[in-house]
Amino acid sequence: MWKYVLLGLVILGAAHNNNEETTGCLDNGTLQISDTPEELLKAKLDALIGLKNVKKQVNDLVNFVKVQKLKKERNLPCFPISLHMVFSGNPGTGKTIVARILSQYFYRIGLCKKQVFIEVDRACIVQKYIGHTEARVKELFDKARGGVLFIDEAYALVTDSDKDFGQRAIDTIVKLLEDDKDETIVIVAGYPDKMTAFLDSNPGLKSRFPFRIAFEDYDEKELYQIFCHMANEYNLRASKQCEKLFYDLLKKLGVCTQAFGNARGVRNIFEKAVLIQANRVAGMTSPTNEDLINITPDDLKCLLDIPVQAKIERKIGFEANMQLINNTAQKSASRTRKKRVETKCS
Template sequence: MFGVLQDAGTVAHGALTTLTEADFESPPSGAKSEENLAAAFRQLDAIVGLGSVKTFVRQLAAQMQLNAERREAGMKAAADTSLHMMFVGNPGTGKTSVARIVAAIYKAMGLLRLGHLVEVDRSALVAGYAGQTAIKTRQLVESALGGMLFVDEAYAIVTDERDHFGREALDTLIKCTEDFRDDLVVVLAGYPDEMKRLAASNPGIRSRFATTISFPDYTAEELMAITDAQLADEQLVIALEARASLGSIFRAMVAVRDRECGNGRAVRNLLERAKREQALRLVGLPGKKSKEQLMLLLADDFAPVLGELGLAGR
């Protein structure tokens, strides 16, 4: 592309609007691909918990690699498996993070050209008037070519039997999974029960999304590990009393097991609230704050949440 700027003369319009093969980066060498693959698996291993998910992803990658080696050896490979998948689990269980890593793994293995992730939901796919939903959906699919399209809350694309726009979006999406099957991976994500109903109600989904990865809720210990990682990333520490308070909060979350809370998203929200309490506490102190004061979260910073959960004094 930049080559057209080297000539000081007139440049044809076509040269400015046409991308050729030379404009794209060359595919990574074998050594670079191995390095990228190893880096992606390190990212996967660094995620807290999700042992069953990590194992499943490694199995998928191993199966794809073995199929390629069998074909190279002139042997019959296993029947081609659709790369499209369903990720089922409650919010905050790492579905989007794992999707990005899987896209990177597939790129390193040569299964995807670009390995980028495009995240959408119903609002991005459905237009407000007749005839435009299919166009809008296809444009989004095309923006994901060479990578992965991650459809969050996929069960909400069609709200009910009268939702013609949602049905048009879903039908278009399913057709695109076949039209672009060699240049696209689609992941449908959402709550377990709703995703089961979606698959049961649509034969096209059942046949094209044969692989389902289930994301379990986090344990109280895993929530604490996620907290420690976020604290380290933000250069924060918690006092021992605050750590005990957090343990009580996480155990209460796990016991209730509300699908709207108790996972990674809840940890982020909890820390954001504690930081606001810390800020309010510190601004009331005279003089310049020490580095230790700026870093330290106290039990008092978590007290409001403890009170709301009925855990005050524990």
């Protein structure tokens, strides 16, 4: 019996290990990769679910780079290429995966000398003692030299405290952007409103980030596509009847709020659905292959019955989470059995 529950846990473990890929929300289509860097980039971007405006903005950027590179090769006057970028958007909108795709593209066309992508946040940058933060920033630039340095939640470096070294990190970043010139491409990312505060924190920041790409939130249909992609990635399948219940679940969770987290919020739903599905299958005497791979409407109904706060907050702990899911699934199974009995009697 427990082997089916363990199967669910194994799937969740694999999902966590591949979180970066699934958060990128790749579509289910097969990529047809050509030899040219531009078509390779387009194929990877087209494989991402949604992000219509992002794809348009990236295409504009690529056209600019392509023309400037062509002019340079022909010894014609060209506009100086400074590819430092600001990615603004809510969590789970694909900022990191788009940054990785661009990093690969810049390497293929020769703008990056190395295929290096360093991803950091405030915790990786700001140190406890005087002078250590500046040294840490220089160390990160050295590691990323010739490639791309991606600073996630860059706005967190901005604080009102005189005792905090976040501002020193920002000032050092500005200096290194000038000193390193084209050696390292820096991409900073974060919430739209907070990134404005970040760019205002040093007079030299705005001018050093000429490209701004805005990542919009996913709509309900795109979020359901992401859910189905996650299921398909782990050889699971959501039945057609799940779609309406998924939308009901989004409304209950407050899909329009920052707390939901776009693709990250969908991952939370998916993980809990897998646990509920495993719990349901574990109670079967002889489950079929279809039982093992199908996420059913009943599984999502269980999620609708779980209190909203428990679904949003992942800090409630694994044991408490499992107990909550088990109790909800048992109530749902009891209602299903009761309906079957009533149907037979009528």
